[in-house]
Amino acid sequence: MASPALAQLIEDVVTANRVLAHYGVLDGFGHVSARHPERADRFLLSRSLAPELVTAADLMTFDLDANAVDGDARKPYLERFIHGEIYRVRADVHAIVHSHSPSVIPFAASSVRLRPVYHMSGFLSGGPSVFDIRKGFGCTDMLVRNREQGAALAAELGDQGVVLMRGHGFVAVAGSVPVAVYRAMYTEQNAAIQQKAIALGGAVTYLDLDEARLAEATNRGVSDRPWELWKRKVGSP
Amino acid sequence: MASPALAQLIEDVVTANRVLAHYGVLDGFGHVSARHPERADRFLLSRSLAPELVTAADLMTFDLDANAVDGDARKPYLERFIHGEIYRVRADVHAIVHSHSPSVIPFAASSVRLRPVYHMSGFLSGGPSVFDIRKGFGCTDMLVRNREQGAALAAELGDQGVVLMRGHGFVAVAGSVPVAVYRAMYTEQNAAIQQKAIALGGAVTYLDLDEARLAEATNRGVSDRPWELWKRKVGSP
Amino acid sequence: MASPALAQLIEDVVTANRVLAHYGVLDGFGHVSARHPERADRFLLSRSLAPELVTAADLMTFDLDANAVDGDARKPYLERFIHGEIYRVRADVHAIVHSHSPSVIPFAASSVRLRPVYHMSGFLSGGPSVFDIRKGFGCTDMLVRNREQGAALAAELGDQGVVLMRGHGFVAVAGSVPVAVYRAMYTEQNAAIQQKAIALGGAVTYLDLDEARLAEATNRGVSDRPWELWKRKVGSP
Amino acid sequence: MASPALAQLIEDVVTANRVLAHYGVLDGFGHVSARHPERADRFLLSRSLAPELVTAADLMTFDLDANAVDGDARKPYLERFIHGEIYRVRADVHAIVHSHSPSVIPFAASSVRLRPVYHMSGFLSGGPSVFDIRKGFGCTDMLVRNREQGAALAAELGDQGVVLMRGHGFVAVAGSVPVAVYRAMYTEQNAAIQQKAIALGGAVTYLDLDEARLAEATNRGVSDRPWELWKRKVGSP
Numbered sequence: 001m002a003s004p005a006l007a008q009l010i011e012d013v014v015t016a017n018r019v020l021a022h023y024g025v026l027d028g029f030g031h032v033s034a035r036h037p038e039r040a041d042r043f044l045l046s047r048s049l050a051p052e053l054v055t056a057a058d059l060m061t062f063d064l065d066a067n068a069v070d071g072d073a074r075k076p077y078l079e080r081f082i083h084g085e086i087y088r089v090r091a092d093v094h095a096i097v098h099s100h101s102p103s104v105i106p107f108a109a110s111s112v113r114l115r116p117v118y119h120m121s122g123f124l125s126g127g128p129s130v131f132d133i134r135k136g137f138g139c140t141d142m143l144v145r146n147r148e149q150g151a152a153l154a155a156e157l158g159d160q161g162v163v164l165m166r167g168h169g170f171v172a173v174a175g176s177v178p179v180a181v182y183r184a185m186y187t188e189q190n191a192a193i194q195q196k197a198i199a200l201g202g203a204v205t206y207l208d209l210d211e212a213r214l215a216e217a218t219n220r221g222v223s224d225r226p227w228e229l230w231k232r233k234v235g236s237p
Numbered sequence: 238m239a240s241p242a243l244a245q246l247i248e249d250v251v252t253a254n255r256v257l258a259h260y261g262v263l264d265g266f267g268h269v270s271a272r273h274p275e276r277a278d279r280f281l282l283s284r285s286l287a288p289e290l291v292t293a294a295d296l297m298t299f300d301l302d303a304n305a306v307d308g309d310a311r312k313p314y315l316e317r318f319i320h321g322e323i324y325r326v327r328a329d330v331h332a333i334v335h336s337h338s339p340s341v342i343p344f345a346a347s348s349v350r351l352r353p354v355y356h357m358s359g360f361l362s363g364g365p366s367v368f369d370i371r372k373g374f375g376c377t378d379m380l381v382r383n384r385e386q387g388a389a390l391a392a393e394l395g396d397q398g399v400v401l402m403r404g405h406g407f408v409a410v411a412g413s414v415p416v417a418v419y420r421a422m423y424t425e426q427n428a429a430i431q432q433k434a435i436a437l438g439g440a441v442t443y444l445d446l447d448e449a450r451l452a453e454a455t456n457r458g459v460s461d462r463p464w465e466l467w468k469r470k471v472g473s474p
Numbered sequence: 475m476a477s478p479a480l481a482q483l484i485e486d487v488v489t490a491n492r493v494l495a496h497y498g499v500l501d502g503f504g505h506v507s508a509r510h511p512e513r514a515d516r517f518l519l520s521r522s523l524a525p526e527l528v529t530a531a532d533l534m535t536f537d538l539d540a541n542a543v544d545g546d547a548r549k550p551y552l553e554r555f556i557h558g559e560i561y562r563v564r565a566d567v568h569a570i571v572h573s574h575s576p577s578v579i580p581f582a583a584s585s586v587r588l589r590p591v592y593h594m595s596g597f598l599s600g601g602p603s604v605f606d607i608r609k610g611f612g613c614t615d616m617l618v619r620n621r622e623q624g625a626a627l628a629a630e631l632g633d634q635g636v637v638l639m640r641g642h643g644f645v646a647v648a649g650s651v652p653v654a655v656y657r658a659m660y661t662e663q664n665a666a667i668q669q670k671a672i673a674l675g676g677a678v679t680y681l682d683l684d685e686a687r688l689a690e691a692t693n694r695g696v697s698d699r700p701w702e703l704w705k706r707k708v709g710s711p
Numbered sequence: 712m713a714s715p716a717l718a719q720l721i722e723d724v725v726t727a728n729r730v731l732a733h734y735g736v737l738d739g740f741g742h743v744s745a746r747h748p749e750r751a752d753r754f755l756l757s758r759s760l761a762p763e764l765v766t767a768a769d770l771m772t773f774d775l776d777a778n779a780v781d782g783d784a785r786k787p788y789l790e791r792f793i794h795g796e797i798y799r800v801r802a803d804v805h806a807i808v809h810s811h812s813p814s815v816i817p818f819a820a821s822s823v824r825l826r827p828v829y830h831m832s833g834f835l836s837g838g839p840s841v842f843d844i845r846k847g848f849g850c851t852d853m854l855v856r857n858r859e860q861g862a863a864l865a866a867e868l869g870d871q872g873v874v875l876m877r878g879h880g881f882v883a884v885a886g887s888v889p890v891a892v893y894r895a896m897y898t899e900q901n902a903a904i905q906q907k908a909i910a911l912g913g914a915v916t917y918l919d920l921d922e923a924r925l926a927e928a929t930n931r932g933v934s935d936r937p938w939e940l941w942k943r944k945v946g947s948p
Contacts (some may be wrong), residue, residue, distance in 0.1 A: 203822040210851060232764065
């Protein structure tokens with residue numbers, strides 16, 4: 001039987017899937033994982049399924065090689081290696097969102113860098129770098145399909161909170177599910193706002209590095225506030 | 238009585254109409270057809286009706302000349318010739334969507350080409366060509382109203398998955414209803430994203446031809462995932 | 475007691491208010507009127523009320539001077555003169571929509587002309603002219619508050635289907651309520667699409683005058699199709 | 712027990728929170744306050760909570776130093792000083808909205824000034840100035856966290872109806888809750904519309920100062936109309 005910590009985490013992962021689908025940060029694709037609370041070398045991730053439809057029963061447990069444990073033979077997401085390889089090298093990370101949200105992709109296809117345009121997105125710091133799978137792996141279907149590609153993505157992520165993926169999407173990581181959801185939500189928001197600020201044609205002032213760092217520390221302290229709202233919007237799992 | 242294959246196809250065409258209306262790819266206009274599963278020279282298409290209101294009882298059967306069969310005298314769509322002429326020359330096509338969706342029309346009116354900006358729209362390949370009815374038919378009401386105009390559109394489509402129509406809309410074709418819906422949905426999404434990428438003012442990197450081809454092959458393999466979601470969103474027909 | 479024609483018209487005006495509010499063409503402001511079916515010198519228009527809340531009981535009857543008849547002392551819209559003065563000079567007009575919809579205002583504030591970018595908006599013809607109240611009336615609160623201002627707006631409208639109002643909104647007119655609603659809806663849609671086409675930065679091809687005329691004739695013939703959908707979306711009044 | 716005036720004000724503040732959340736002017740953050748009707752040196756503001764979830768029981772009473780009165784020890788918003796310091800210096804202000812709405816932030820990050828592009832936003836007058844917390848306080852987390860910062864913001868506001876906050880959001884003030892909500896709603900609308908007008912690339916004509924002043928006076932007279940609609944949209948508290 002699941003421990004209280006694991007039961008809570010399962011509920012949070014299901015809620016995260018539904019919240020991000022509700023707000024259009026995930027559509028029929030994308031996924032949310034969380035590191036197992038008792039086994040740092042394992043993580044929870046849905047079987048291959050549209051995020052909005054994910055329930056507790058759909059969650060599978062994987063080791064860091066992204067192999068399902070306990071003989072679970074259900075069809076997993078092709079890109080589960082994103083999660084395994086990041087958990088392997090980022091001990092501080094306990095939750096990961098992978099998304100193709102519509103305001104972020106333009107920055108993942110452009111030479112213009114995503115940068116924090118307001119305090120809500122201080123976690124973007126100096127601006128996420130862009131992982132281009134073509135550099136290490138040549139011509140592919142753009143997916144992160146194996147450990148090597150996952151490790152290259154994790155290396156590009158480094159110690160950032162977010163990394164973009166050229167022609168594909170982005171990954172947001174955090175120490176908890178609510179903060180990972182917060183980061184995915186405000187990566188999308190910030191991208192939409194920065195797009196508009198650029199289109200005005202004047203000079204744009206971004207948060208400087210220290211403002212971003214201080215704002216991020218503050219926002220982590222109030223991340224329960226939107227999380228309570230978002231949970232209410234999608235109902236209990 | 239309808240065979241199981243035909244009954245399933247009828248349900249899929251109704252669902253497709255409702256899904257595409259739900260997501261704004263169709264409004265009061267546009268239509269979805271499917272080739273008859275037992276008669277390759279016939280196709281199913283609603284009577285003249287807003288897509289969101291289409292039920293199984295509204296579907297009519299047409300021959301490839303776009304004449305209704307079985308003496309069905311209900312009012313058909315004026316542009317049914319789009320469907321007949323494409324089915325005539327594209328044996329691989331079993332479903333067709335015609336849409337005026339709002340992010341695609343700008344590309345149908347502009348000299349800037351729609352191109353795949355992320356892996357979800359690999360089916361756009363090198364970028365759909367634009368059918369301009371004025372070239373072959375002079376000044377018209379812009380509709381594809383007869384076999385000759387339908388055949389010219391089918392010729393412009395060639396072996397592409399999508400063709401744009403100047404000052405009008407686009408057509409997406411596929412080997413099944415779920416994949417045709419997928420292509421219509423992500424043609425709209427890609428157009429919206431490409432628009433934003435261009436507006437950022439930097440250099441935009443599109444999928445190259447091989448990336449697009451590989452991504453398309455992968456996505457066809459997972460097209461059931463969004464289809465299950467979309468069906469759930471609109472309820473059973 | 476209302477004749478069947480009048481009863482139907484009342485229902486249509488109420489539906490029109492609710493449809494245009496549902497789709498964001500009207501918000502808390504704007505209005506819809508119709509010429510009385512038995513008295514060409516009278517028109518129906520709600521008392522001062524947000525369009526979404528309008529019911530049959532809220533409709534008032536006005537003469538062409540925009541005075542309420544039958545001693546109806548309820549508070550009318552300040553801008554009822556828009557309607558009276560257009561009905562006075564346009565015998566072909568039987569319904570009028572006044573809106574501040576968000577994609578149209580940019581054209582009402584810009585030197586760039588709104589033009590038909592696809593066949594759905596052939597009624598825009600060569601592009602609506604812009605009424606600037608400042609030219610005839612100097613500095614005002616921008617509202618059309620009296621007969622003289624209404625007559626100047628009607629003169630700018632001329633024989634067009636739509637006229638924009640600088641720093642304010644637009645007016646769409648037609649021979650019936652469903653067609654006036656159609657024109658208001660697709661004026662908004664066309665504006666949004668033209669905006670995006672321009673932002674792509676390439677050459678934009680608009681419908682030429684003959685294409686616009688022919689497309690408009692066709693669309694008037696199928697305006698029942700979206701009207702049935704829109705009625706269904708808002709329920710019966 | 713609350714006086715009728717206080718009871719009505721409490722209901723209005725709750726409604727305002729829900730309305731602004733419904734229309735996306737507030738998300739999980741932002742807040743609405745009102746000056747106490749019987750104690751000009753006190754104001755009502757929710758405890759730290761997402762606006763959409765605010766009920767009458769969540770409202771706290773603060774003095775102008777932004778200290779909770781009556782020993783209320785619940786967790787307040789960090790930025791309550793925005794409210795206290797504006798009420799201190801603006802006797803005409805009885806309601807305040809603080810928002811991060813998505814169309815306004817671009818102007819809060821850009822050298823391009825927000826200006827009234829149509830009559831609905833005459834209250835923007837010559838264009839709100841932008842408070843940059845960095846000027847007086849150096850590198851911060853961007854929040855208005857104490858009396859000094861609140862006073863600096865109030866000084867930048869001066870006698871305007873709206874002030875922007877660089878890299879953060881904006882504040883709208885008014886003589887009543889409905890008018891403050893109106894101003895917050897149309898600050899967002901105007902920003903979205905001005906953005907599009909600029910992107911058209913032509914010359915943009917804004918309201919001149921006298922037009923803005925006259926339009927504002929008119930709109931204050933009809934602000935009940937949208938307020939009744941907005942209340943209906945969110946249901947009774």
